[in-house]
Amino acid sequence: MHVDLIDLRLFLKIIESGNITAGASRSHLSLASASARVRAMEGSLGIALLERGRRGVTPTPAGKALAQHARLIQQQVERMQFDLADYAKGFKGQVRLLCNTSALTEYLPELLADFLVKNPAIDIDLEEHPSLRILHAVRQGAADIGIISDAVDATGLQTRPFRDDPLTLIVPLGHPLSSLGSARFTETLDYEYVGLSINSAMGIYLEEQALHSGKRLRIRVRAEGYDGVMRMVARGAGVSIVPQASIDRWPSRQAFNSIALSDPWAVRKLLLCATDFSALPGYAKALLEALGTGEAPEGNSGTLSWPDAS
Template identity: 50%
Template sequence: MRYDLTDLSLFRHIVEAGSITHGAQRANLALAAASARVRNMEQSVGTPLLERSRHGVTPTQAGRTLLQHARSILEQAERLREDLGVYAGGHAGQVRVLSNTNSLTEFLPEALGSFLVAHPNVSVDIEERLSDEIVGLIAEGVGDIGIVAGTVDAGSLRTFPFRSDRFVLVVAKGHDLAGRKRISFAETLDYNFVGIDRASAIQRFLSKKANSVGRPLRLRVQLRSFDAVCRMVENNVGVGVVPLTTARWAAKTMGIHAVELTDPWAVRNLTICVRDYKGLPYFARQLVDHLREERTEIT
């Protein structure tokens, strides 16, 4: 039974993506080459590693065992590369970060920018997910660092405070709700919404909140950024939910008004979570320390 690091990395990508096609793309391999590698791995072990269906693939029990060892081996290989990088004239490494939408759009760009300037040989792979998904994936070793809403149960993960913000409703000046100071999310569901792309974590979160009170979220248009949401709101296309930091910045140049959401989930204390701080690769520990250095509280 012989698996090289490319095999193990490919298998990890396939399981995490839930698809051989998407896993091959993540591993930068042609689909035919990826499929051949999977077949060879299954022939080598003598049993299927993946259960295939029209909805994608999931690991068999043998596949889950391989995945567990693959993650451990790949993590050790990454640490070896980082340690030997010192003798090659400098460090080199990659940090895998899973983040919810709020952190990804409002806080991480600036924090990661300063970190990457200080560490030019480090790369950061960022993936957007829902907070509860992130906790499970970090526990499984899918990523090094997670940024989640503080309301999520992190279980046995080690956590550190990151940032604080709140979601607010933004409406055009002159809108029916522009005179309100506070409102519940349920009350806003009578109006058309401008939202973020359906695949985004925050849009899925808001849809779930609407469904929980038996109401649909009436989305008229979906965009790629909170800034674009504010511009559509300014033009009376609908109302939107954005971070307070975005609303304050946008209100300086746009005709919008922010209304406080009274729902407890609107206040977002963002948290860093890791499986084992001491067990993190060197640069991942440095990134955690960097993210913790400055905290921004809502006022």
């Protein structure tokens, strides 16, 4: 199927006016050219898009579907033109940054806010994804910079340390696991969990770890963020696993017990990654520098180093 933007705009004009001649005129095309374009679209699709009658034309069911898609595409093109207008003037840059749940909730808000204040000509397109999806996106050129867990294989990408990010088990006071100095993840799977949103990177990660052990998480309820998770655990709704950084900033530490996880994947570090740090655009390098030199928030025990990109 070959359809260009002129075809789509023409088709919408024809449907709006109910007449090929009027649609051609509104699209600044000759009637012959407009008719040829419609026939080419129908031939490419192998289906009629318009029903011709004495009083004009009406869209077939396929034509109605095409019109719906054409309107969406036209809206996206208009949005793209608006967004790119500033870039054409030479004073705008946008960095696409993908990160996991811990980075998004615990480490980035203040860093990114400070960066945006200092760099009004740079925007950040920020999305949360599991580390494996981030790796794929960075490798495919769909993101400038990623923040991933060191538990995934980043072969082929350049990486730099971002934060230490150990995961910790939290349980209500008096819970059967409370007396343990440390615990294995498998020991927790017989108990009910307070989970994160099913679409969160951390939620997906923990579900995968449970499946690797041959079990599933017993989720009683899900919360949208770590604060909600800890508040529910403190009230006895279940156990959960959160970054140690979340516990460090929790105002009422006596509301639940925290227990170290002994699983190697829980003692993790977060890494900055890119296909080639030196090849990043200037505005992306500026963000990379800010992420690499930003101080850990107060109360966060994570460490940071900034080695050469090798």
